Amino acid sequence: MAPATNAPATATSSKKKIDIVAEAAKRPSRLNLVIVGHVDAGKSTLTGHLLVQLGEVDTRTMHGYTRDSAKQGKSSFAFAWVMDQGAEERARGVTIDVGVHHLATPSGNRVYTLLDAPGHRDFIPNMISGAAQADVAVLVVDAVHGEFEAGLDGGGQAREHLLLVKSLGIPRVVVAVNKMDSAGVQWSEDRYNTIKGALESLLASIGYNVAKHVAFVPTSGLSGVNLTKRVDPAVCPWYKDQPSLMEILDTLPVPPRPIAKPLRMLVSDYAKGGASSGSVSVWGRIETGGVQVGDVVLLMPLGEEATVRALEVNDEMVKWAAAGDHVMASLAGPDPQQMSTGLVVSDKLQPVLVTNRVEAKILVFEPKVPITLGYPVILHQGALNEPAVITKLHAVLDKTDGHVIKKNPRVLTKGMTALVEVATDRPVCLEPFADSKEFGRFLLRKGGETLAAGIVSKVMATYQPAAMRTGLESRSSSGWSLVE
Numbered sequence: 447m448a449p450a451t452n453a454p455a456t457a458t459s460s461k462k463k464i465d466i467v468a469e470a471a472k473r474p475s476r477l478n479l480v481i482v483g484h485v486d487a488g489k490s491t492l493t494g495h496l497l498v499q500l501g502e503v504d505t506r507t508m509h510g511y512t513r514d515s516a517k518q519g520k521s522s523f524a525f526a527w528v529m530d531q532g533a534e535e536r537a538r539g540v541t542i543d544v545g546v547h548h549l550a551t552p553s554g555n556r557v558y559t560l561l562d563a564p565g566h567r568d569f570i571p572n573m574i575s576g577a578a579q580a581d582v583a584v585l586v587v588d589a590v591h592g593e594f595e596a597g598l599d600g601g602g603q604a605r606e607h608l609l610l611v612k613s614l615g616i617p618r619v620v621v622a623v624n625k626m627d628s629a630g631v632q633w634s635e636d637r638y639n640t641i642k643g644a645l646e647s648l649l650a651s652i653g654y655n656v657a658k659h660v661a662f663v664p665t666s667g668l669s670g671v672n673l674t675k676r677v678d679p680a681v682c683p684w685y686k687d688q689p690s691l692m693e694i695l696d697t698l699p700v701p702p703r704p705i706a707k708p709l710r711m712l713v714s715d716y717a718k719g720g721a722s723s724g725s726v727s728v729w730g731r732i733e734t735g736g737v738q739v740g741d742v743v744l745l746m747p748l749g750e751e752a753t754v755r756a757l758e759v760n761d762e763m764v765k766w767a768a769a770g771d772h773v774m775a776s777l778a779g780p781d782p783q784q785m786s787t788g789l790v791v792s793d794k795l796q797p798v799l800v801t802n803r804v805e806a807k808i809l810v811f812e813p814k815v816p817i818t819l820g821y822p823v824i825l826h827q828g829a830l831n832e833p834a835v836i837t838k839l840h841a842v843l844d845k846t847d848g849h850v851i852k853k854n855p856r857v858l859t860k861g862m863t864a865l866v867e868v869a870t871d872r873p874v875c876l877e878p879f880a881d882s883k884e885f886g887r888f889l890l891r892k893g894g895e896t897l898a899a900g901i902v903s904k905v906m907a908t909y910q911p912a913a914m915r916t917g918l919e920s921r922s923s924s925g926w927s928l929v930e
């Protein structure tokens with residue numbers, strides 16, 4: 447574990463205000479990675495094995511996984527069990543939820559949060575929720591002939607994941623060309639270069655600067671080769687003196703954290719119970735600002751007040767947490783019945799905007815049916831999924847300079863950039879992208895298909911929840927007053 451500059455919380459910690467900006471500058475840097483890729487590419491196995499090699503999973507636990515997975519006839523999934531904790535996940539051999547793990551580098555200079563996203567297309571909303579919390583995407587691809595190609599074709603998740611990762615604003619990608627040990631591949635340089643070339647073209651077409659922001663590494667998650675220790679040149683001579691996956695990760699820059707901004711934490715999970723009776727626990731990443739034990743915060747868009755009773759970061763109780771941290775917060779005050787994923791724990795004096803109508807610039811992916819006026823969609827923002835409708839098609843825009851090509855189009859088709867208006871069924875937390883990168887992006891999906899990625903250009907109507915004035919209100923329609 448990294449040296450703890452953020453000591454355990456005490457009963458008196460709420461009495462003294464902590465200078466979170468100054469404290470955060472003293473601690474090890476943190477990088478959030480999301481592991482993405484086609485189903486069965488080996489994401490959970492690679493991540494699980496990495497954790498074992500770095501000593502984050504003890505040998506006894508690992509022996510237990512090996513024994514129990516063999517009993518279920520799934521011995522090849524032993525390392526994946528480190529990440530896939532749910533009974534259904536283990537029985538089906540697929541990841542459903544986003545697995546979250548923390549690890550510290552041996553030097554103690556850096557702490558990683560690993561988010562293992564599900565590859566199966568039914569679980570893309572969970573993948574979006576995981577990717578929305580990440581700084582870097584690690585794309586795992588299966589090097590086996592036919593398998594890599596399946597991940598990349600029209601319906602392949604490797605392709606869809608990359609599009610989503612780019613749309614969510616993740617600036618860097620590390621590609622692990624995995625299963626290099628398998629029978630038909632056997633650490634072949636030709637196979638590696640074919641895969642690298644195909645992905646370089648795809649990444650460039652999506653908008654990545656491949657030379658600057660993308661790295662490639664050959665791996666075997668199952669045998670644990672080239673994860674932390676460099677691959678033996680006798681096994682892979684053409685990769686001699688080049689870095690292992692962990693060495694590449696260690697050189698990635700940590701993006702600046704907006705700690706001085708007002709608090710915004712996206713709730714990706716919650717449960718009844720916490721530090722005191724009647725409290726609720728929420729999990730998520732702090733996008734901006736900081737929070738400390740004793741703070742009074744607002745749960746948006748409910749507008750409900752809550753007091754932070756306890757905080758946990760990387761499985762340790764702490765007094766404060768800041769932007770970039772994955773946090774478990776125990777909150778006193780909110781009604782457990784009102785909790786949902788997608789809520790935002792927000793600064794009380796400068797809460798996140800709440801709206802049900804935004805103007806946005808969208809990039810249309812490859813919808814099976816063209817987008818028309820009144821099109822019903824699901825708006826995804828982090829862990830939030832909210833039914834919405836496209837209520838106006840203002841214009842089709844030029845991709846490069848944004849000038850209007852066509853006003854009031856009747857349909858939007860593949861690859862178009864357009865200015866539209868989107869109305870959500872219920873009020874949600876969205877802000878103009880120019881003010882908030884974190885709350886200014888969303889994805890539109892329908893029937894298991896991602897239709898478009900959007901950037902909020904204008905918030906058309908903001909809501910002032912009555913609760914912000916009375917401290918009593920709920921998310922019922924009567925609890926909101928419109929301030930257009």
Ligand SMILES: Nc1nc2c(ncn2[C@@H]2O[C@H](COP(=O)(O)OP(=O)(O)OP(=O)(O)O)[C@@H](O)[C@H]2O)c(=O)[nH]1
Pocket residue numbers: 483484485486487488489490491492522523526539540541563564565566624625626627628665666667668669
């Ligand atoms: N030969 C070989 N097999 C691997 C390797 N990594 C994973 N596998 C096998 O591939 C299968 C799928 O592995 P997982 O780790 O569950 O794949 P995943 O990408 O996490 O799957 P989802 O989470 O369901 O998308 C298992 O049988 C693994 O043993 C590898 O490096 N080499």
